[in-house]
Amino acid sequence: MTAPAPLAVQMTGISKSFGGIRALDSVDFEVRAGEVHALLGGNGAGKSTILKVLNGVHVPDEGDIVVAGTPLTTHTPEASRAAGIAMNFQEMSLVPTLTVAQNVFLTREARDARGLIDDADSVRRAREIFDMLQVQVDPEALVGDLGAGQKQLTEIAKAISQKARVLILDEPSTALAVSDVERLFTFLRKLKAEGVAIVYVSHRMDEIARIADRATILRDGKHVITAPLSELPIDTMIEHIVGKRSKGLADVVRGEVSRGDVLLELSHVTGPHKPEDVSLTLHRGEVLGLAGLLGSGRSALARVIAGVEPAVAGEIRIKGRKVAIRRPSDAISEGVALVPEARATQGIIPAQSVADNMAMAVIGRISPRGIVDRGRVRALADQMIGRLSIKTASRDNAVSTLSGGNQQKVVIGKWLATEPEILILDEPTAGIDIGSKSEIIRLVRDLAQAGKGVIIISSELSELLTACDRILVMADGRAHQLLDRADLDDPAEADPEHALQAAERRLQVEIQKALTTKEAVHG
Amino acid sequence: MANAATAPAGGFFANWRQNIIYIGFVVIFLVFALTLNDKGFLNPNNLLNIVRQTAMIAVMAVAMTFVLSAGEIDLSVGAVAGLATVTVAMAIAVAGPVGGILAGLATGLAVGMFNGWLTTKIGIPSFLTTLAMMGIAKGVAMWVSDTAAVPILSPGYSWVFGGGSVGPIPVLLFWIALIAGVGHVALRRSGFGRRVLATGGGETAARYSGIDTASIKFRVLVLSSCAAALAGMLYAGRLQSGRFQLGEGDELSVIAAAVLGGTSLFGGKGTVIGTIVGALMIGLINNGLILMGLEFSQQLIARGGIIILAVALSQKRA
Numbered sequence: 001m002t003a004p005a006p007l008a009v010q011m012t013g014i015s016k017s018f019g020g021i022r023a024l025d026s027v028d029f030e031v032r033a034g035e036v037h038a039l040l041g042g043n044g045a046g047k048s049t050i051l052k053v054l055n056g057v058h059v060p061d062e063g064d065i066v067v068a069g070t071p072l073t074t075h076t077p078e079a080s081r082a083a084g085i086a087m088n089f090q091e092m093s094l095v096p097t098l099t100v101a102q103n104v105f106l107t108r109e110a111r112d113a114r115g116l117i118d119d120a121d122s123v124r125r126a127r128e129i130f131d132m133l134q135v136q137v138d139p140e141a142l143v144g145d146l147g148a149g150q151k152q153l154t155e156i157a158k159a160i161s162q163k164a165r166v167l168i169l170d171e172p173s174t175a176l177a178v179s180d181v182e183r184l185f186t187f188l189r190k191l192k193a194e195g196v197a198i199v200y201v202s203h204r205m206d207e208i209a210r211i212a213d214r215a216t217i218l219r220d221g222k223h224v225i226t227a228p229l230s231e232l233p234i235d236t237m238i239e240h241i242v243g244k245r246s247k248g249l250a251d252v253v254r255g256e257v258s259r260g261d262v263l264l265e266l267s268h269v270t271g272p273h274k275p276e277d278v279s280l281t282l283h284r285g286e287v288l289g290l291a292g293l294l295g296s297g298r299s300a301l302a303r304v305i306a307g308v309e310p311a312v313a314g315e316i317r318i319k320g321r322k323v324a325i326r327r328p329s330d331a332i333s334e335g336v337a338l339v340p341e342a343r344a345t346q347g348i349i350p351a352q353s354v355a356d357n358m359a360m361a362v363i364g365r366i367s368p369r370g371i372v373d374r375g376r377v378r379a380l381a382d383q384m385i386g387r388l389s390i391k392t393a394s395r396d397n398a399v400s401t402l403s404g405g406n407q408q409k410v411v412i413g414k415w416l417a418t419e420p421e422i423l424i425l426d427e428p429t430a431g432i433d434i435g436s437k438s439e440i441i442r443l444v445r446d447l448a449q450a451g452k453g454v455i456i457i458s459s460e461l462s463e464l465l466t467a468c469d470r471i472l473v474m475a476d477g478r479a480h481q482l483l484d485r486a487d488l489d490d491p492a493e494a495d496p497e498h499a500l501q502a503a504e505r506r507l508q509v510e511i512q513k514a515l516t517t518k519e520a521v522h523g
Numbered sequence: 524m525a526n527a528a529t530a531p532a533g534g535f536f537a538n539w540r541q542n543i544i545y546i547g548f549v550v551i552f553l554v555f556a557l558t559l560n561d562k563g564f565l566n567p568n569n570l571l572n573i574v575r576q577t578a579m580i581a582v583m584a585v586a587m588t589f590v591l592s593a594g595e596i597d598l599s600v601g602a603v604a605g606l607a608t609v610t611v612a613m614a615i616a617v618a619g620p621v622g623g624i625l626a627g628l629a630t631g632l633a634v635g636m637f638n639g640w641l642t643t644k645i646g647i648p649s650f651l652t653t654l655a656m657m658g659i660a661k662g663v664a665m666w667v668s669d670t671a672a673v674p675i676l677s678p679g680y681s682w683v684f685g686g687g688s689v690g691p692i693p694v695l696l697f698w699i700a701l702i703a704g705v706g707h708v709a710l711r712r713s714g715f716g717r718r719v720l721a722t723g724g725g726e727t728a729a730r731y732s733g734i735d736t737a738s739i740k741f742r743v744l745v746l747s748s749c750a751a752a753l754a755g756m757l758y759a760g761r762l763q764s765g766r767f768q769l770g771e772g773d774e775l776s777v778i779a780a781a782v783l784g785g786t787s788l789f790g791g792k793g794t795v796i797g798t799i800v801g802a803l804m805i806g807l808i809n810n811g812l813i814l815m816g817l818e819f820s821q822q823l824i825a826r827g828g829i830i831i832l833a834v835a836l837s838q839k840r841a
Contacts, residue, residue: 055731077730077733078733093731094728096725096728097720097791098721103728103732106729106734107718109714158732
């Protein structure tokens with residue numbers, strides 16, 4: 001580029017406080033037309049807040065916004081959209097009772113000659129978008145019936161269907177397989193060439209490195225740096241994001257594996273939809289990872305074990321004893337806890353306090369004679385806030401006021417309160433910053449060390465590789481291969497960062513292989 | 524017509540739970556036809572009577588479908604209908620039929636805007652706003668009419684609003700068809716209807732999508748009060764008088780008609796055609812139970828039981 005392109009967005013001196021907490025402190029943020037601009041920062045850095053200000057959901061306390069040379073004076077979603085700003089929302093801006101196509105084109109429906117809504121046309125156009133991204137989403141399905149990944153894809157389709165001047169993508173890749181991300185990038189490069197300004201938020205540094213031209217990093221509600229990506233190697237980025245200490249995944253020590261007795265044993269377990277005929281064992285002191293793409297049956301397997309979708313065939317044994325898990329309470333009383341995938345809907349009650357959320361799964365235990373013992377609720381909450389280092393102004397704050405990573409810790413705390421022996425974590429680090437990620441992985445290792453059995457599902461392979469002792473590769477609802485973590489390491493590689501990358505490549509190959517294998521291979 | 528919103532893939536009977544209202548309607552009709560034929564159930568006059576008795580409920584229930592779909596509720600419709608009968612009758616006495624119609628519509632607009640303002644600007648849940656309005660509307664109606672019936676001496680007005688018929692077909696049937704047709708297209712195919720369904724289905728999501736959800740709620744509450752006022756005008760025309768008791772207790776039948784028809788009390792899901800069939804079904808049951816010669820007490824019990832059965836059958840099993 002010779003001369004800098006005109007500014008698509010110019011935000012100056014933006015401040016925003018929520019109940020005394022300064023979420024944004026005089027932040028400047030500029031995006032040029034025709035660039036992909038990465039917005040980076042840890043939990044509570046203010047990324048979501050500044051994007052919501054730009055998008056009109058939040059009204060800034062101070063500061064000016066200029067979009068393509070025109071000041072934005074009204075701060076409503078309608079005004080921002082009229083100015084050409086489109087965004088996908090991490091917390092699902094989808095109406096569950098409408099279909100995918102109806103959601104994608106909500107308020108922008110195609111009209112027929114009489115001015116009436118033409119849903120058939122919306123379906124056709126939605127299908128075109130999904131075809132272009134080469135992902136499988138049924139435009140006529142009700143959004144409420146979709147899994148989290150498909151909802152994310154719908155969100156992305158909704159954002160990119162708007163032909164916006166400024167396209168904001170908040171964590172678009174959490175729902176995408178690696179190959180799908182590449183297709184999204186191809187599309188984004190095309191938009192970029194057309195002069196669209198793209199703001200890209202992701203916690204995956206490798207993606208940022210591939211797609212972004214410049215990056216802005218926020219920390220604690222303040223602007224840290226804006227620079228071309230060529231001047232920001234990954235180490236430097238992480239340094240700016242987390243402050244002084246670097247908390248990369250490679251630093252997490254896996255520690256000694258001291259595999260104990262068999263805790264959980266599944267033989268030929270089949271769920272109502274998925275999984276199919278899965279057998280596995282989980283030992284005390286072990287972390288077992290479930291790897292696979294979206295729809296491979298990882299979450300379905302977790303739901304079977306936790307009794308959300310009880311098994312229709314097969315046998316589940318816990319500590320050698322055959323158990324019947326027909327509903328979540330059966331699983332809880334057998335010492336199984338599931339930290340579910342969609343934390344906003346399945347994990348927390350956002351409007352209730354941190355303490356009340358923590359106590360939710362153990363209300364019976366802390367309510368002698370039917371009266372909830374407030375003292376024990378407070379003690380439990382304080383203990384968990386300390387143990388998981390949850391950042392909250394107080395235990396009485398509503399969970400909705402916490403950042404994503406801290407909300408996730410609340411969910412984990414809630415389930416740890418049940419004192420489970422088997423803990424299942426479904427995408428525990430989706431949408432949270434790398435610092436909190438490492439903390440959660442470390443916590444998982446500590447729990448295993450303390451004699452629990454942990455099953456962890458993650459789409460981020462580096463995370464699985466860091467956390468797990470064994471990894472089960474799944475595809476199409478079936479278990480394909482059980483890999484020992486140690487076998488994925490190259491003993492010749494000394495640098496932990498490189499070793500992790502090499503192991504990630506190998507695991508990637510195994511997942512791809514599983515897709516092409518027709519017959520199931522039982523590990 | 525693209526009815527994909529409410530009818531996922533599969534045949535009519537594959538989704539029998541969703542279509543239970545239509546199946547139930549036919550079943551109940553057949554049962555009454557077989558058992559009550561000798562008592563004149565199938566007599567055209569009796570069937571048209573059912574239409575006459577259900578028209579006001581149906582009109583209010585169509586608007587209620589929008590209110591419920593937007594995730595709100597309006598408990599004041601019965602009382603507003605009663606108030607409208609009084610204001611219409613009094614206005615006709617001094618200003619003639621046109622003045623009466625304007626007075627009726629003004630009553631609906633005024634009450635609806637007040638309900639909407641309290642709900643969206645002051646932030647009182649519509650359940651409470653309209654519960655209070657139920658008492659206020661009834662009180663005002665009693666007060667201005669001095670609790671006496673106000674006669675309507677305009678045959679033209681009475682013919683158009685509920686009393687007349689074209690050949691054997693009561694004018695009320697045309698009103699039902701008109702309101703149902705407009706309501707169905709508006710809910711399914713208009714931008715307003717889609718915004719109503721989005722607001723009730725997920726308010727935050729709707730707001731993030733650029734929908735002014737407060738304005739949608741305001742408008743459905745105005746719509747509901749105006750429909751209630753229209754129902755009041757029909758009551759007044761049919762009975763050639765305005766009295767505060769008219770429409771009393773209708774809110775429950777109206778809500779029952781919409782819910783029977785498949786509209787969700789929790790918002791996001793509604794069907795006008797279902798609502799109309801729900802209203803007719805309630806009328807049908809009332810009529811059949813009377814012809815059976817049941818005591819009023821027995822009618823109440825039987826009617827409650829049938830409604831519970833219908834709604835229970837329509838629930839998805841976990």
